[in-house]
Each structure stands twice: as structure tokens, then as C-alpha cells.
Amino acid sequence: MNPCDAAFKREVRLRCYDALEAEGFTRYRKEGADWPFGGEFYCWVGLNSGLYKEYVQINPFVGVHAASLEQFWISLIKDEYPKKYDRSHATYAIHLGKIAPNEEIFRFTRETDVASEAKRLARLYLEVGLPFAKSIASYDALIPLLMKRSESLGAAPEKLAACLYLAGRVDEARFFVESFMEKHRDYIAKFAVPFLALLARSEGVV
Numbered sequence: 155m156n157p158c159d160a161a162f163k164r165e166v167r168l169r170c171y172d173a174l175e176a177e178g179f180t181r182y183r184k185e186g187a188d189w190p191f192g193g194e195f196y197c198w199v200g201l202n203s204g205l206y207k208e209y210v211q212i213n214p215f216v217g218v219h220a221a222s223l224e225q226f227w228i229s230l231i232k233d234e235y236p237k238k239y240d241r242s243h244a245t246y247a248i249h250l251g252k253i254a255p256n257e258e259i260f261r262f263t264r265e266t267d268v269a270s271e272a273k274r275l276a277r278l279y280l281e282v283g284l285p286f287a288k289s290i291a292s293y294d295a296l297i298p299l300l301m302k303r304s305e306s307l308g309a310a311p312e313k314l315a316a317c318l319y320l321a322g323r324v325d326e327a328r329f330f331v332e333s334f335m336e337k338h339r340d341y342i343a344k345f346a347v348p349f350l351a352l353l354a355r356s357e358g359v360v
Contacts, residue, residue: 156264163203163210166262169269170201170212173276186242189284194222197287198244199279212260214275216283217247218291220317227309227316230348245313246290246299254282293321304330307338312345319349328353 171187179187179199189197200215223245228237251257260275262268290296300314311334318327328350335346 157207158205158210158262158264160205162262162264163205166210166212166268166272167201167203169272170275173269173272174199174279176273177276177280179276179279182241188219188241189287191288191291194220195291196221196241197279197284197291198247199283200244200247208263209266210262212262212275214250214260214279214283215244215247216250216253216279216287217244218287218296219243220245220291220293220296223293223296223313223316223320226320227312227345227349230352231312231344232348233344246296246303250278250283253286254278293317297321297323304334307341311338311342315345315349319353324353 167185171181171185174187175181179189179197181187185201187199189199191197196219198215198217198219200217202213202215204211204213219241221239221241224243225239228239231237257278260271262271290299296317297314300310300317303310304314311330315327315331315334318324318330331342331346331349335342339346
């Protein structure tokens with residue numbers, strides 16, 4: 155048997171992105187696609203992939219990328235190695251299997267009709283993933299979702315604070331950041347200090 159290798163994995167991924175593009179998704183890089191909703195929100199697509207001897211498995215994730223939100227929180231952090239805005243990062247995402255639990259796993263062997271399976275994946279994004287993403291493509295919809303993940307760190311607290319701020323819920327944003335810094339100062343200080351200073355300046359405190 156001809157084992158799967160990195161070249162086959164890349165072929166599978168590219169075919170999946172080809173199929174997404176054929177269904178109307180925007181191909182913004184060779185291995186990157188999303189669906190602009192207009193304004194700052196995009197349906198975010200994440201094709202996590204695993205390479206095994208017998209097959210390549212695609213674990214599809216779907217969610218929302220909020221461009222202004224991501225740019226805002228990243229811009230506040232002044233570090234030796236500053237973060238850069240990246241359209242390929244999700245603001246919030248889940249595994250597509252959570253909203254399509256009966257869909258078969260996307261597993262590609264050397265015998266798989268790759269084009270056909272890639273089309274099945276793209277159709278699932280179009281028919282199931284896109285409506286889900288559209289349903290959460292607002293600050294008010296994202297706030298409770300990000301709130302549930304805030305303790306997991308990994309930029310979730312920063313995104314929640316930015317989301318509250320951009321939604322006009324400034325007092326809630328301040329309270330959240332101040333409370334979070336009491337528990338996780340080492341983690342969030344590089345964001346929290348400039349964020350709170352921004353709030354103070356906007357209110358004419360300093």
C-alpha cells in the first residue's frame with residue numbers, strides 16, 4: 155500500500171479550498187478561505203488536518219472572524235515581539251461536527267475520490283456552517299460566547315473586552331478587565347494596562 159505523506163496531505167487541503175472557492179467562498183490565500191458578510195464580519199473556515207499512514211483526516215471548524223475587533227485588541231499590545239493582525243485567526247469557532255453531528259468524518263485515503271469528498275465538505279460549510287456563522291456575526295451575539303471561554307485565556311479575555319467596548323458596553327468592559335487582572339495579571343497586563351488607559355483618556359480622566 156502506498157502510504158499517505160505530506161504531499162498527499164497538501165493535495166487534499168488544496169482540493170478542499172478549491173471546492174470552497176467553487177461554492178462561493180473567498181480564497182484570500184492558497185490555503186485560506188472565508189465568506190465576507192459585509193462590514194467587519196466573516197464566516198471563518200478552519201481546516202485542521204492530521205496525517206496518518208493510512209489516511210489524511212480533515213477536522214473542520216467554523217465560526218466568525220471580526221476584523222475590527224481583532225485589529226483593535228492586537229493594536230493595544232506593545233511588546234518586544236508585537237502581534238500582527240491575521241485574517242486567518244478565528245474570533246470564535248466550533249467544530250463543525252457540533253452542528254452537523256450526523257455527518258461522516260472527512261477521511262481521505264489513497265483510494266478516496268478526493269474531489270468528491272472535498273465538494274461534500276464545501277457543501278457542508280455552505281449549508282450548515284455559513285448559517286451558523288451568520289447567526290453569531292454581531293458583537294451582541296459574540297459576547298456571551300466569548301464570556302464562556304474567557305477563563306481559558308488564549309486571547310479570549312482580550313477579545314471579550316474588545317467586543318464589549320466596540321458594542322458600546324464600556325463600563326462592563328472596564329469591570330471585566332479590572333476583575334480579570336486581579337486574578338491573571340501576569341497574563342493580561344500587556345493588554346489591560348493600555349486598554350484601561352485608553353478608557354481613561356476617552357473620558358478625560360488623564
